[in-house]
Amino acid sequence: MSKLAITRDTKLCMSLSARPGNFGTRFQNHLYDALGLDFVYKAFASDDIEGAVRGIRALGIRGCAISMPFKEAVIPLLDAIDPSAAAIEAVNTIVNDDGRLTGYNTDYLAIVALMEQHAVPRDTAFALAGAGGMAKAVASALADHGYTRGTIVARNSATGRALADKLGYAYAAETPAGTAMLINATPVGMAGGSEAQALAFPQSAIDAATIVFDVVAIPVETPFVAAARAAGKRVITGDAVLVLQGREQFVLYTGVQPDESAVAAAAAFALAP
The missing domain is CATH 3.40.50.10860 (Leucine Dehydrogenase, chain A, domain 1)
Incomplete structure (x- = not known):
């Protein structure tokens, strides 16, 4: 080359x-x-x-x-x-x-492709952490492709509720118990950030889930991903x-x-x- x-x-x-x-x-x-x-x-x-x-x-x-x-x-x-x-x-x-x-927005297209590649059933209940630009891309892609059982989990209740209401999802300040799929669309776990060592979801939520998806790509093995692998969960990584x-x-x-x-x-x- x-x-x-x-x-x-x-x-x-x-x-x-x-x-x-x-x-x-x-x-x-x-x-x-x-x-x-x-x-x-x-x-x-x-x-x-x-x-x-x-x-x-x-x-x-x-x-x-x-x-x-x-x-x-x-x-x-x-x-x-x-x-x-x-x-x-x-x-x-x-x-x-x-x-x-x-x-x-090419993030939207990537999310759709990943759900198809991993054959995630459309009736899977999910919790999405975040309400910013990436969270909007993830939530909109899921809503447009038949994933109806969703909860937006966001620290900012105003933006979290707005995103949830727009797409017909629930809003919660904390992760609902027993959620099957956890998706992190926040900077938590990102290298160089103030929460680089933090978990995007509580360990109890990770233990109860069946599949986890961390949109953070740097590093690929975020604390959230590492905890999910250790718990034997299916993992989709941000890379x-x-x-x-x-x-x-x-x-x-x-x-x-x-x-x-x-x-x-x-x-x-x-x-x-």
Whole structure:
């Protein structure tokens, strides 16, 4: 695999996050190189979302991945919202077509694919921790695909109730007893965060569950995932979400459909220590 020289014609893609990681940069650049595409990808951190979006437009940056805490705040700054993001009211991907910025949500598509891959029955009762952008993507994907027995568990009762009411789910401040599937869509357990060593759900809830799903991808083995494995539960990890949504972003930016072997190689490279 030979790396193309960067020139004035090279297309730039980027990510924008409060705490950028390396997965997107490594994943996207590996695919660009493997497929001989004249693109380059770079992660950025900023607390000025309006200025960052102006930069995307002014500099002709082809695409931008959006992470916490900007998935909702970015919406009024864009020219158009794809249905995948409009229903969720959260954007994780911006595509720039000659100065016209459109927001998408590839997290939604990844969640649907994972539920299908793991053959999770649609009558499974679940508790979803969180009410932010990722939680909205997860909850909306589940609601749209027939998962009706859900509870939104959120510290912020206003946002938690709003999400629950919008999708026809219950709201609770604490995890309901005996819930079959637990889903963490909060930063609890994320490397570098203030709650990196915390469990996203109580141990008693983990012991009662049959399947757990942690959207946090860095690290893959969060305390929640480790506790679930130790208890013998079925586990879905956040790296699977990263790979699936990253592939969709790649397609949106480049218009190229990578084959599964190329995606697998890029994922292995991006997730390596």
